Amino acid sequence: MNIDLLKNIFFKKIIKSRLFQFMVQLPLVVIFLLVIVAGIQGIPDPGLNIATIATWTVWWVGIVFLIFFLGAAWCLICPWAALADWIERLSFWKKTDGISFEKKWPKFLRNRHPATIFFIVVTWFELGIFITYSPFYTAYVAFGMLFITVLITLVYEKKTFCRYFCFVGGIVGMYSNLSPVEIRSKSEDVCKNCKTKDCITGNEKGYGCPIFEYPGGMNMNSNCILCTECIKTCPHDNMTFRLRPFLTDLVSGFKGRFDESLLILTLLSLTLLHGFTMLPIWTTYAGKAFNEDYYSYMLNFTLAELFFCAVVILIHLLLSILIKFSLGKNSNYDLKSIFTRFSYAFLPIAFFYHLSHNIHHLDMEGLKIVPVLSDPFGYGWNLFGTREWQPFSIIGMDSMSAVQTFLLLLGFLSATYIAYTTTRLITENKKSLLPMIPFILVAIFYGFVTFTFNFQPMVMRTVSFLG
Ligand code: SF4
Ligand code: SF4
Ligand code: SF4
Secondary structure (H helix, E strand, O other): OOEEHHHOHHHHHHHHOOHHHHHHHHHHHHHHHHHHHHHHHOOOOOOOOHHHHHHHHHHHHHHHHHHHHHOOHHHHHOHHHHHHHHHHHOOOOOOOOOOOOOEOOOHHHOOOHHHHHHHHHHHHHHHHOOHHHOHHHHHHHHHHHHHHHHHHHHHEOOOHHHHHHOHHHHHHHHHHHHOOEEEEEOOHHHHHHOOOOHHHHEEOOEEOOOOOOOHHHOOOOOOOOOOOHHHHHOOOOOEEEEEOOOOHHHHOOOOOOHHHHHHHHHHHHHHHHHHHOOOHHHHHHHHHHHHHOHHHHHHHHHHHHHHHHHHHHHHHHHHHHHHHHHHOOOOOOOHHHHHHHHHHHHHHHHHHHHHHHHHHHHHHHHHHHHHHHHOOOOOOOOOOOOOOOOOOOOOOHHHHHHHHHHHHHHHHHHHHHHHHHHHHHHOOOOOOOOOHHHHHHHHHHHHHHHHHHHOOOOOOOOOOOOO
């Protein structure tokens, strides 16, 4: 079922070249810097400034499509990580010793909790103070992300920021377990007998795995940032890049990690919150309250964010208790392990809701990038002659409903399949599917919520309702 892409000599040569990552990063770095400059210098209209359109309509939606087909490919081309690496390594592609102080990240923070908290805080800024409607604030968020990445890269060893702190990397990592690509070792035996473990230590051809993984033993995509260093460094040519069926990591007997399960549930809550804040019921209230009684608005938004997080976690706890109960007293699986394993089954629900919600934004607003490319600052330029070009909807409203429904259904079916394989793995009586009943009820509940959110009229990102 798997297709080894490195069997293609030409592709292998490209991946093994040190120039490769630099070449794919460079265009993104240029766009990223343009976003920062346009956000600060350009006009404040979110529909006419490239900062808001490129970030919230094209990138925030495009990244989910990218994961769907290419897993963590975003991390391979990530512009703020590229700039941080170039500064720390004092090199664009050649391997160097770098100038980082190489401090060790505190042990108690060696998990995904910092990324989860960072995600909650950024969402608070993003939706609470309407960053998506402000080119200026968008530029500051981009600059802030760059600043933190450079700082942590200069102080701490390897890519500590990517492994523990970056919420974008956390989201990409969790979702890429669903994706059809992976970097893995070809033979366990070759790795077992390998004395040098260059994939960890690095050699003259490249760096040791920058996110503290042992590439030879990796069996999930959660942490891999597809940097391809292990392919370059393995002296036995034992690492490969291959295509595989969707969902592979989540139906192959994984154990999961508790910190990741909290990130997944936060991801589900905040994805639902994103949808909720686009509904007229919220925007009508928020548009008024933001201008008239800012502090009470902020308090209500903060409570709404905490409410979404708490409800999703409580529902999952209740579900885990019911599953534990249905397994009987003799089960070897404790509540924490059930909580952790079943949380991964909600990844497709969050992922396909994210896709189905954002495909609408992309269709209605994505093509605004064409006129804006000619006039990125909104100054009235016409660099490529496309400024007057009129964006249009490609899918259209009628087909959009069908596409969104299909995506939500795909999320529900994928979630059910993951829960089914997890249930088969943990039930003593392999035929007992009792734990599936509460899971399906909860999945139907989320299906109902996401379906309802999707089919309300939705406020667009590039048209500010704040007055
Ligand atoms: S983990 Fe974050 S900083 Fe690192 S490459 Fe991915 S998105 Fe960029
Ligand atoms: S991936 Fe290569 S370098 Fe790493 S342990 Fe396996 S054989 Fe050794
Ligand atoms: S070195 Fe290999 S395992 Fe580690 S992040 Fe890069 S591609 Fe993934």
